[in-house]
Amino acid sequence: MSRWKAATVAVLLGGRSAEREVSLVSGAACADALDAAGFRTVRIDAADRLVERLVELRPDVCFNALHGRFGEDGRVPGLLDLLGIPYTHSGVLASALAMDKPQAKRVFQAVGLRCPEGVETSYAELVEHGPPIPGPIVVKPACEGSSVGVLIAPDGDITALARRNDVDPAQRLMVETYVRGRELTCGVLDDRALAVTEIVPRDGFYDYRAKYTSGFADHVVPADLPPEVYDSVLDWALRAHRALGCRGTSRCDFRWDPDQPGNDGLHLLEINTQPGMTPLSLLPEQAAFCGIPFGELVQRLLESARCDT
Structure with a gap:
């Protein structure tokens, strides 16, 4: 039985970033899944009076479904650490490093992961x-x-x-x-790399519209890659996750130039510590491929909740 079964679970969603609308969808999906499993949830839009509402409600645990700045960059985990409220996903340092692309790149290169110049x-x-x-x-x-x-x-x-x-x-x-070639992504859950997906935009590149609008991109999971490249993507995603000190889950994005021999064309672009949980999101799709349905995925993330103290 979950340690949070009798707890008040605050699902943080929305917020003030450019990804607010995506977070509203992710948060609603996660809250619905927890409700269906018998958890007691409260949905909190982080765009307004977040500190006041957390102090008033004093939830037992927070499910962080925020995306982008002010939610994914370490500020909210820092607030929750100060309030002593356990929360899902990565802590302050990993979240801040992952959101800051130049800093994250320095860490990746220090552990031997190839990134674009x-x-x-x-x-x-x-x-x-x-x-x-x-x-x-x-x-x-x-x-x-x-x-x-x-x-x-x-x-x-x-x-x-x-x-x-x-x-x-x-x-x-x-x-x-710009690294020419194919777009790949790999999620990590509970310190295990899940699968490699190839993303094939139907027009242009994999932009905001293609990520969150049905019919603008195809997801191929597992990606049809040479075994050496597929295994390297799994390995690099887990190494990046560990290098930043992520917890719970993360998702790494890659480009692979098939005209280069072996792994020479593989480049790590960035890491996301708050992967989307919408119907079109990649992490739930990869989890399902590995036999983990959406409800179980959400509950596993909830079980990883803790403070960094």
């Missing part, structure tokens, strides 16, 4: 001086998720980005060499 810069510097590396390039915010604000420039042309007037000039950006 990249340079950290700012929006103002990029517009004034141009790309710091030759094209093809990918320009992405240093601290966002779900492909929010990502620009792929095959010839290094950043005109589209330079024309934007809604960007803070000081915003930190990551400019990386």
